């Protein structure tokens with residue numbers, strides 16, 4: 001698996017992963033997804049699988065950061081791995097790269113929302129050192145609540 005920064009030519013493959021991961025009201029629309037990847041204070045990392053037939057995107061993460069009163073804070077917009085490539089540590093590595101980019105942007109803290117029923121993602125975040133900081137009831141369009149997870153980022 002190769003990990004590299006996203007470029008706009010990846011968009012169709014990236015969006016195919018969004019379609020494989022989320023249905024209906026939970027799916028970001030194409031315009032919003034494109035905007036997320038284009039924001040100035042954000043980085044999208046991709047995981048790319050190369051085989052004899054060619055290469056294809058296996059997963060991606062989008063992290064962005066904002067200056068707040070207490071300093072720069074990073075936020076994981078989404079992390080998604082194509083079902084074919086799951087349980088191969090792809091998300092763990094993408095998260096590590098996203099945290100590295102956030103640190104380079106001088107973020108001191110990283111946080112995210114995760115559907116309270118999303119056992120896989122919660123296990124991923126906990127395993128990567130994120131701690132629960134509360135719940136946002138009915139956060140998602142399907143009325144599920146969101147757990148809030150966060151972790152402090154060390155120095156670059």
Ligand SMILES: CC(C)(COP(=O)(O)OP(=O)(O)OC[C@H]1O[C@@H](n2cnc3c(N)ncnc32)[C@H](O)[C@@H]1OP(=O)(O)O)[C@@H](O)C(=O)NCCC(=O)NCCS
Pocket residue numbers: 021078079080081082085086087088089090091092093113114115118119120121123124125127
């Ligand atoms: C959540 C998701 C990104 C995990 O991707 P992945 O590449 O399969 O995860 P990894 O292989 O890096 O797993 C890292 C750890 O997370 C946990 N984990 C991952 N998938 C899990 C599952 N289905 N059940 C339980 N724990 C799981 C495990 O602790 C795993 O470590 P291990 O394999 O050594 O036991 C993937 O399932 C996915 O894309 N889901 C749909 C999109 C989504 O829900 N994204 C999260 C948005 S908040």
